[in-house]
Amino acid sequence: MAPRLAHDRMRSARSLRPSETPVKPSIRPTRPHFSSGPCAKRPGWSLDALSGALLGRSHRFPEAKARLDEVAQRSKQLLGIPDDYRVGIVPGSDTGAFEMALWSLLGERGVDVLAWESFGATWASDLTQQLALEDTRVLEADYGELPDLASVDFSHDVVFPWNGTTSGVCIPNGDWIPAERAGLTLCGATSAVFAMAIPWDKLDVATWSWQKVLGGEAAHGMLCLSPRAVERLEGSAPPRPLPKVFRLTRKGKLAEGIFRGETINTPSMLCVEDALDGLRWVAEVGGADAIRQRCQANLAAVEEWVARTPWVEFLARTQETRSCTSICLSLVAPAFSALDSSEKSALVKKIVGLLADEDVAYDIGGYRDAPPGLRIWGGATVETRDLDAMLPWLDWAWQELQPTSPPT
Numbered sequence: 001m002a003p004r005l006a007h008d009r010m011r012s013a014r015s016l017r018p019s020e021t022p023v024k025p026s027i028r029p030t031r032p033h034f035s036s037g038p039c040a041k042r043p044g045w046s047l048d049a050l051s052g053a054l055l056g057r058s059h060r061f062p063e064a065k066a067r068l069d070e071v072a073q074r075s076k077q078l079l080g081i082p083d084d085y086r087v088g089i090v091p092g093s094d095t096g097a098f099e100m101a102l103w104s105l106l107g108e109r110g111v112d113v114l115a116w117e118s119f120g121a122t123w124a125s126d127l128t129q130q131l132a133l134e135d136t137r138v139l140e141a142d143y144g145e146l147p148d149l150a151s152v153d154f155s156h157d158v159v160f161p162w163n164g165t166t167s168g169v170c171i172p173n174g175d176w177i178p179a180e181r182a183g184l185t186l187c188g189a190t191s192a193v194f195a196m197a198i199p200w201d202k203l204d205v206a207t208w209s210w211q212k213v214l215g216g217e218a219a220h221g222m223l224c225l226s227p228r229a230v231e232r233l234e235g236s237a238p239p240r241p242l243p244k245v246f247r248l249t250r251k252g253k254l255a256e257g258i259f260r261g262e263t264i265n266t267p268s269m270l271c272v273e274d275a276l277d278g279l280r281w282v283a284e285v286g287g288a289d290a291i292r293q294r295c296q297a298n299l300a301a302v303e304e305w306v307a308r309t310p311w312v313e314f315l316a317r318t319q320e321t322r323s324c325t326s327i328c329l330s331l332v333a334p335a336f337s338a339l340d341s342s343e344k345s346a347l348v349k350k351i352v353g354l355l356a357d358e359d360v361a362y363d364i365g366g367y368r369d370a371p372p373g374l375r376i377w378g379g380a381t382v383e384t385r386d387l388d389a390m391l392p393w394l395d396w397a398w399q400e401l402q403p404t405s406p407p408t
């Protein structure tokens, strides 16, 4: 198997010469699932993994509450989240968890929001348009770049994603966040948690969803609060009414039950079982470090291919900000650059469609608001050998569909 794969790689490198007839690879990935969410299920997953789910039972009874709490406690332990942080399950996936934090916590002081792709941009608009917070600074950067982290004002609350899923640009580390800060840091970390090293002590709020790095079912959100975030919640009521699904306090005190398996509303116990299955898998493969290494190996496979492929580049401008989960690639061949924006999008769509029709790569088109390009999920549930098998198909698709070069 391995020598044939190497042979295929060589052929795909050779197939870059425009005059040559495209060579259709002979090897297909076993699992062509490279979507950025919902992401591939863990290797070996089947519906049998859910056979022990507590279906048709009340989520308020002890056994169900224990399972809900197990998701939070296992996550906390595997991720090395400090003991004095709260981790709970809330409605509405990552969006629910993060919006709940924004609406519950912000307003006491100014806010800096970092927007370098679609999610940060949406939160910036939430803060300025919906919450109408007057003292809001939007620190922007183009797709591919990060805003100037040195110019963040930590006397403000600071809102940012850890990994910009739609541009494939991530925060490289937490060094830019001071240990002592007056404001809170609120981080939407859904496509980073389990894939990247997260400095929990630098985050007052972190959120993620089950459908990303561990390939769970999209359903509920994980909300992680530092003691300082709890202090804020208990110290000042938000200056706005909140819908029930956003309420984290009761009579001025943290609703502690949320962090002990007592969800605000009814959860899907099927999804809970699936989340537990993902967490058990983390332990089986060796813990969070091993999971991060799987993501790094996937990025390395793509890096190796990009290095020898003249028609693509990473959208992320620097190596240290390259995401190992949402790996975003730009098409840089002169013939592609010469197209207008709608022609570019149409061509990318064709490439993506051709690969899906061949059942070798599903859902690898870039996000709708990002510059036309490819986005390949490299999270832990993707096997590196599947990426290795898929990449030559990209060369083939490009050879099949590339526009003719503009006259020189």
Ligand SMILES: Cc1ncc(COP(=O)(O)O)c(C=O)c1O
Residues within 6 Å of the ligand: 036, 037, 092, 093, 094, 095, 096, 119, 161, 163, 164, 165, 166, 188, 189, 190, 191, 209, 211, 218
């Ligand atoms: C950075 C980021 N934030 C928020 C979300 C929304 O997550 P969900 O759809 O699970 O609510 C996503 C989903 O891709 C994301 O990548």
